[in-house]
Amino acid sequence: MIYFTSDLHFGHENVIRFNNRPFKDKDEREMSRVLITNYNSIVKPDDTVYLLGDLAYKIGADQANAYFQQLNGRKILIIGNHDRYEEYDQSLFEEITHYTYLRTEGVSLALMHYPILDWQGGRNKGGLMLHGHMHNTPKYNEENRANGIRRYDVGVDANYYFPVSLTYIKQFFGIE
Structure with missing residues (x-):
């Protein structure tokens, strides 16, 4: 199976408040635990996952790598604006x-951290x-579909804090 996700923001306490994430205020450990649990409940070790950036924020490479090691699947990182990818353990990807x-x-x-129009x-x-x-929020993807825009936000905020499968995205857009 092929999955996609982005914007986990491991280590980023303020993202809970900024994005109204349903976790205890300033407890990024709870957020990280839930995100990892949700991810691994869907993604199996043999699956391929495209991580479309912003995996971690304001934490050291050792802590970021410890989070990444807990994630199932063969991981391909599409670099986001907060990724300090040169410090990540390259063998994890x-x-x-x-x-x-x-x-x-x-x-x-077409996979990129940033949305583009063409x-x-x-x-x-x-x-x-x-x-x-x-x-x-999930509403963004629904509005894109309603407006004929074949662009989908795979970020955790737009997908109830879970990765999304290619199968689901194809069904969402009516692709057989």
Whole structure:
């Protein structure tokens, strides 16, 4: 299975308040524990996960790597604006890049931390743009679909604090 997520923000106490996350105020340990539990309840060790950035914030590399080690799956990091990826344990990731494009399961995917309006594989050619960064609610993805915009925020804030599968995203957009 292929999954996507972003904006976990391990170590970032203020993201709880900034994004009205449903965790005890300033207890990033609870947030991190719940995010890891949610992630591992879906992602299995043989699954592939595209992590679209902002995995950690304001914590040292050792603590960030300790969180990453707990996450199941073969992990591909698409770098976000808060990732200090040069300090991360490179062996925890299959690949680290700023952008990737792939065609799989009959769909073209452009993956980047930031949302863009036009992409390789094209919004007018049936492709999808997956991103994070914005900390949207689920309503954002619903509005994009209603407006014919084939762009999806895979961030935890927009997906009830869980990763999202390619199967789900295809169904969401009516792609067979």
